Structures are given as C-alpha cells and as structure tokens.
Amino acid sequence: MMLKNYLLIDDKNLARFDELYRDYKRMYEDPDNCSPKFIIRTPVKLSSTVRERVEDPIAMLKAELDILRSHIEIGDDRVPSVRVQFGTAQVAAAFGCRMHVFENSLPAAGNHVVKSIEDIYKLRKPALDSGWYGKLKEFTEIFKENLPPGVHIQHPDIQSPFNNAYMIRGNDIFLDFYDDADAVGYLLDVVTDYMIELVPYLKNMISDDREWFFDWGAMWKGAARISNCSLHMISPEFYTKHILPRDKKLLKAIGGGRIHYCGTSDKVMDQMFKIDDLAGFDYDANHHNLWDICDKIPKNITLLQWGDPPEAQQSTVERLLKGDWPKKRNIIIEAQAGSIEEGRELLKRLRASVPD
Template sequence: MEKPLNELDNILEYIETNIETRHICYAEQQLAKALNYQRPDIMPLKIQYPITDFQPFTFEEIHEDIGKMMYNELIGILNSIILKDYGLPMIRANYGVGTLASLFGVESKIVDNNMPWVCHVNSIEKVKAIIKKGSPKLDCGFGQKLIDTQRFYIEKLSHYPKCSQAIKVYHPDLQGPLDTAHMIVGSDIYIELYQNPGIIKDLLELVTETYIRLMRELKKNSTDENDEYFYHWQTLYKGKILLRDDTAVNISKEMYEEFSRPYNDAICEAFGSGAVHYCGKHVPWIESMLSIPNCTGLNIIPLPNQQYGEEFLQEIMTFLRPQKLYLAFYHMDEDEIFNLNMDKFNTGFSLVTKADSEEEAKRIMDKYNVFMLRAVRLNS
C-alpha cells in the first residue's frame, strides 16, 4: 500500500498542482520594472488574507521540527499562488528576531504561541563579558539550525520541479546591528547609549562582524539572489540583504549617525548593497539612512492606529525618487488604493493590502486589474 502523504507533502503537492510559473515570471518582471523606475504594466499589488484550508503548527512545534516550519512557511505563500497577485513565492528559516543574538548566548523562549521572546542579559557587566569573549562560532545558538533548515528546504523542494523552480529560500531575519544589540542588552540600551557609549560601540562592532560572517555562510545555502536583485518578504529588492533598523526609530538623527548608520553601512558595503526595513512612520534620520552609499531601498511596516495613505506615500517618495530608491510593499487599505492618483504614483514602489477572506481578496484583485487597465488606457 502506498504511504499516505504527510502535511508537508500534502501542501507541496497542492502548490505543485496550482502554481503558475509563467505568472510568477510576469510578476517578477513587473516588480523589476517598478524598482528600476520604469512604468510597469500593472503596479504590483499583494493581498494578504487568512488561509483556512491548511492549518499552521504552533510556534513550539515549528521550532522543534524543520518540516513543520517549512509547512508553515509554505502556508504563507498560498495567498499569491491562489490569487495570482504580485507576491513572489519564497520561504525562510524563521527562528525569530533573536536569531543573531543567540550566537552570543542570548536565549529565546516561546510564550502563548507567539514568536520567540528574547531573554535580554539586562546587565552591562554581562555585555562586557560577551565582548571579551569575542567572535562566536557560527554553529552555536541558532546558527547550525539555520543552515540545516535551509538545506532541508532546498532538498525537499527538489522533489517538486515547479516548486523548486519558483520557490526561493531567502535569508533569515538577522535583524541589524543596533536591533541585535537591543536584543542582547534589553530596553536599557537607550540609557547605555548615553552612559556607556564605548561599550555599546564595541558590542556593535562585534555584532556587525558576526552578522557578516553568518550571512555569508547562510548565502551558501540559499537561493535568494538573481543578478542585481534579491528575494525577500515575497518581493524583489536590489542588492543582497535586508537590514532591520526598528530600534533606531526611537533615537535622534545624531544618535542614529553615531550608533546605527556606520554599522549598517559596513554590512551594505560587505555585501555590495542592500535595503533597510523599519516599523513606524516619521523618523528624523530618513535622509541620513537613504544617503548610505550602498542603500537601494526601503520597506516600512505601519504601526496600528496611524494614518499612512497617499499623503505619507507622497512624503516618503519625495526622499526616494531623486535617488531612484525603491519602496517595497507600501501598505494601503482598499479605498486608499482605488483613490490613488496613478498619474502621480506609477512606479518606484509596490503595494500590499489586506482582506478578510479569500472571496474578498479575489474581489479586490479583480477590481484592481480593471482599475489598472483603465489607468494604462488613460495614459497611453
């Protein structure tokens, strides 16, 4: 008797049957046009909605079983496979924001089925001990697990030809130097920036060097690069890596230029170029960040209860357009998208929105295709 498929094989069989590689190639072409400031045939839009046919494993389960982690990651790409929107299929080893910090002995724990919570050292003396110990081995903490997970993904995909061709394995979340220092030190880092700046800079140097070493190793077991582009969060960016800089949203431009920018700059230079992500809205250091010589673009995830819309898009594109820097997956709600001035905003960014169900997502996608067709006709 033939052995029944497990959950992972079931979802891979489903994707192998339903994925349209031709559409994915087309979506990638439109994303490439947008990030190169050429006018795409359709402004790339991704629609997020809850998947009900495949139920995810808990965070505890996926951290113990890389097959279950892969299964959960594959659930995350079903939106775009079903809708045929402009999100690209990709998966990663996902061990949380404390991934890089784990190499320095900082533990993470899972509480109430949420992403791992990092257990900060909460002591400047312990930070000194980490610095004194020096560069960690890459196989400690989550290090070896990251590599093993990526290798497992690539091997498993190889049994499904269309999946192997279309689904990328992209680099894990190593945060950025200041974010990782924050994970190690805890919220007192904002005090230590003033009270012990030299120690924090020593920590940032160590984290930066370790980031570069680990990322280079991870890149050997990923499929997230394509000439001048790399794949991340279901879209394209120019360069090689996506840095996180969430901790910096709470500091001044002067502090950013002292404690964040030099280390981000060093990483971008080490890999040729890269983009930056932060959660929030207005930051005092946006121009300084975008002037990093090897910065290629930006991703902003909105905070709850803040208005973004066309007004903030105009504001942020004022900084990005002169340097032809890309804004990846700008969040807008349905009404904001269909009221967007497509004469004014027709390249240099991509869009993402949310729907409550697959039915609603399909309605929005159909409406958007008609909306974009009219916009193209009016401008042809």
C-alpha cells in the same frame, strides 16, 4: 510526510512568476517603466502552532506553503517563497542569548548576555554556526529536499546592528550611550562585523543568486534585509552619529539590500535614504504617508508600504482605488482582504486604478 507534491504550481503560474521576477528587477533597474505590485493578504487557518513548527521543519514548511497557496489562488504579486521562521533573535542567540519559544508567536530573545559595560569589551564574534544557526541549517536542508518545484527560500531574519546590540545588552544600552559611548561603538562594531560574515554564509545555504533575494513575499536587489525596529527608542541624532555608519558599512559589505523601519521619525528615514547601497525600504502606514515619502525617496529605491494592524492601510488603498497615485512607480502595496474571492476583486480593482 513529504511535501514536494503538497503545492503544485502549474505551467501557467510558473510562466507568470518568471515574468514577475523580471518585473521586480525592473523596479530597481528601470524604475520609470515598471508597474506597482500588490500583495493581498487573507486569513489562513494553519494546522500547527508556532511552537510545533519551530520543533518540526515539515510542519513549518507546510504552514509556509499553506500561506503561499492563498496568494497563488488570488494571483497577486507575491513571489513563491518560504522562510525558516525562527524569529528576530537569531543573531543575539549566536552571541549567547537564550531563545524563548512561545506557543503562538515567533521566538524572541529570552535574556541579555552582556550585563555590564566592562563585559561589552569581552565580547567576541561567535562562530557562524553558533546559537540556532546549526538548527537553521538543518531546517533549510529539509526545506530544500521538500520544496515543490518553483518555490524559493527567503533570506533568514538577521535584524540589524542596533536591533541585535539592543537584544544582547538590553535596556542598559540607552544609558551606555551617555556613560560610555565608545563601549556602544565597540558592541555595534562586533555585531556588524559578525553580520558581514554571516550574510554570505546564510546566502550560500539558500541560493546561488548573489544579486537578488526573496523577502516578505517580494524580490529585492542585494543580499538581505536589515530591520531597524528599535530606533524609535533613540533620537535621530543618535542614529546619525552611532548607528548609520554601521548600517552603511553592513549594506556596502554584503552588496546592498533593504531596510525595514517601523518607527515614526521622518528625520531617521531621511538619513536612511542617503545610504548608497540601499535598494529597498518598507515602513508602517500608521506613521507615514505614501505620497510624502514618494516625493523624497530616491528613484531607484523600491518602496513597500504595509500596515499593522492591516486596517491602517485602508485610507491609502481607498485613495489609490480612486486613481490618485504618486508619480513613483516602483511601489509594493500590501492590502488585506477577508477571503480569496474578495482578494481577487481587490487585486483587480487596484491594478485597474494604476495610471498608464
């Protein structure tokens, strides 16, 4: 099954997307004179399971295009992009972790390959095509052969130095901080150095653009997203001492990027906001307030707020609909609607609520 004609984007939408790309660039380059963006998610019934998609690149691409189609019909600010969805453990798999494939959830690490502190020091950087990265390249090539005109490929999920170190070592890493902090540092350095080499390798697979990348339906300054989901299991002090230097090193080396943080600590976020090469940041509305964050985040960092479950966004959306907007303009808001029609109406109301 060939998919080049499966989702046809007409000239009107192609022109709209060209302007949308310029708008996303303004969010970083001219944050005082940009406009907030809205990504409206609606239920999409897919014809394949995650397991089937992980085994079949055409099935995966079809599902990605089905999700994209709903956004085009709504007319929101999601950029036309798709991702090879292999889950969070791709770097860990390169280091030797087994990838566990679920029926209807994305693959995850099935084991931890470093069993002792002594084994940490035996760890070396793997080849760039280790683990599932050979398969990722195969899927990416098939995606590129079948992409409808105007559709781009999002950057693969690479997680972060600490998320990957945690998957490689497992829960013992939390004791390692006390038993042998130098070993944790060695593990983090090996992972960070591998990621620094990995990002341009992956970037070359998907794009010729070295300044911008597609991720989570938006366009971002830099090269990649790092995901710091596991930080809620360590203290802000441990983050500042052990993890922050590696996050800084990684983002600087790859030419900047953004951070995903689904934790609860304002102190951790405050440290992240000091990273010079941070251009974008997203967080969970369950744990943080949009207006509070807008008051302290640097002006040039584009902010994305989402909620899990999506209902967590409701109070924010209701407040925005009343015209109560923060002064910050480079904001992306995810919202949920029950149907395409409801999504169009919500998008119309949100756009009308933005102050001039």
